[in-house]
Amino acid sequence: MSTLRTINELIAGSVGGAAQVLVGQPLDTVKTRAQIAPKGMFKGPMDILMQTIRKEGFFALYKGMASPLLGVAGVNSLLFAAYGASKRIISPFPLSLPEIALAGSMAGAVNAVLASPVEMFKVRMQGQYGAESDKRLRVIAREMWLEWGFRKGVMRGYWVTVAKEIPAYAGFYSAYEFSKRKFAAKYGEQNIPVWALLASGSTGGLAYWLACYPLDVVKSRIQLRETPPTGTPVQYIARELGAVVAEGGLAGLFRGLTPSLLRSIPAAASTFAAYELTREWLVKTTGI
Template sequence: MDASTINELIAGSVGGAAQVIVGQPLDTIKTRAQVAPKGMFKGPMDILVQTIRKEGFFALYKGMASPLIGIAGVNSLLFAAYGVSRRIISPFPQLSLKEIAAAGAMAGAANAILASPVEMFKVRMQGQYGAATDKRLHVVVSDMWSHWGFRKGIMRGYWVTVAREIPAYAGFYTAFEFTKRKFSKTYGPQIPVWALLTSGATGGIGYWLACYPLDVVKSRVQLRTTPPTGTPVQYIGHEIRMIVSESGVSGLFRGLSPSLLRSIPAAASTFAAFELTREYLREYTGI
């Protein structure tokens, strides 16, 4: 592994930790909007109020341990895979936006390997509403392993996570690079931190707009008491039909508003932390 890839792994870990800490409360609201029984909540604001009232403020951070523990691996893999994908697509540093989208899609597919179990445990923690029977993370992990094993338990929802991550990171990196390049025309290659934050936020919005219905499907599949059956195409299609029959087409976008709100600070902090850490490492190592 070359030094530039190691730098990307380290910077990705720092960026991922920033993302989890900043974005977890709105992520919890988003997940509950997607998976809560119909009629349990009136909307995102009601989820926020009821969660704090019944479970306390820190319930908004339910499920954070899973991504925080796994985020170093997940984001390290993501940013490293993106760097490698860029170099596979073109030997030149300045890629077109189409090439950026392709590299992002490749990185997203690789990222799903680690993202799937991290997301699954996070969703199952967030899908608990403060009852006496709520389980701690280690119990959730143990139950999924003992009842269903690795593929149907730990990696549940892997293929729908792959299906989500490919368009998501194509949109993420394309929106980020497009915005960053616009700022670069005004400020040069070293854009101000606020412009970097804005570019990251735009990338986060691009991420959710590119994949949101598949994220709803993923959350529901991962929260079910039994694993999905049939091929990935069959069970993804079945879940989409179920959502539409229950809630109409709008059901595919439940929780989108907190996701978009979350993406602004979370993605901004991710990219800012990643870029600043990578610049520091570049100066420190000379690579």
């Protein structure tokens, strides 16, 4: 029974993840470019959006989508399955919000295993600005593997991804559950409207970015660099944080936050709505 429940969570997570990528990719591209672009290249998020469309065409906003879309089944399936398993490990009874946050942080740590390479390839695709020398995803993947290998190439930025995902998903799931429980108290657990699931997902998405954004800036910069970081994870994360502050002050740690928050509303809403609706259908179909 537990195996079938996990399979249902894997399937529903895949559907939710695909919805997230399709809805949120354009603003994710704006966010990443705000984080990694050379100083003075863009005036702000709107300038990034307009320059990208004008110079590279509208579909450049979906640059790097192949990586998360190809990997989204694994990443989101792992996330939702790990979250479900974490909840069962913590307690067989309904969890409190602090316990939900703990389960979310556990799921985030597990999720980093797949999220790190998916993010790394996406960031390196988004860090190209329409020049003739721009590379396709398969070329970038081959070069990273051949030049740096698995740990320093494909998994570059893994430890900062772990550091980011733990607080991010603690905030994500606890905010989502808080909002969902408020709606459940009003409408009943089985009668929560779709718009309420969308609103709860949006709340979770906002909490996700507010909990981890400076570390996401560090992650993007590390993953884009020509060479891998040196030293221990604590050392190179601290070093990169210092470099960001030196270049742009404390505000540099939040470059691209606005498009991230704007993206999180439709992206997280669609993720959870798609997940919950798919999960509900699977429960009715399988009985578990």
